[in-house]
Amino acid sequence: MRGIGLAVLAATAAGAQEACREDVATLKWPGGTARFAVEIADDAGERAQGLMNRESLPRAAGMLFVYDRPGPVAFWMKNTLIPLDMLFIAADGRVGRVHENAIPGDLTPIPGPADTLMVLEINGGLARRLGIGEGAILRHPRLDPALAQWPCPQG
Template sequence: MRILPTIGASTAGALLFSGMAWAEDCAPDRADLRGDWGQARFTVELADDPLERARGLMHRESMAITHGMLFLYETPQQVSFWMKNTLIPLDMLFLSADGTVARIHQNAVPLDLSPIDGGADILAVLEVNGGVAARFGIAEGSVLRHPSLDQSIAVWPCAGPE
């Protein structure tokens, strides 16, 4: 197993995994991403009901570089976010039902009330620290693995061969 630090000393512990199959399977508090750029793992909090989705990451002054929040919806839908009461810049990865990153909004401005349109047919949104998507090379077409996705249609399912 080869583990490479991604962004240097300021992000000790942020890991980018390259060219390997992960022995561990999915867990509710973990979101794995992969693409042509490699693989990354984030420890996530889930926002899977209306109250949790409305609160999101509001009022937080910081978040570890390896952490994020995964917003989950019951069905694919049009989603829109804003940064009201959100104190840290965020990257928002808008995901289709199969776990594919359909759109990325980078560096959402703290406290901004402008709507951030995620598009139609979005089932999940992964919020991570602003700038992380660009630093890792995460792009549209990358895929997310998480047990809350429908494993029968997931591009990268939790179980089975890597």
């Protein structure tokens, strides 16, 4: 766990104030902060492909699925080779559900809350090891600053 924490956590005052970037998803919760290098999946084709057929995912990486508006979404693990944690995120950046260790290849739908705007997929088991749960807050430039609980700096 210590190695994972060092690879992912960036719990410094300077890190909390740095500019938001499209390729970085930052989360905070009571007791922690984590940054993930992310690929963005923001159209139907990219979202359908997701992390399929990949044999690995770097520890501090993930994929951020972004939708045009909040709504119900469901994921499955068809052709996905690695276990994943799925963080379902509302328009204000709040994590509404964490699905841990989705099973590779499983076709069972994994639904999120009805107000899901984004889904962050990270390595399976990592959310629990870091302490990321419901109520954690995402900061990312794709969140509307007027709605975001932790908006990106404006300027």
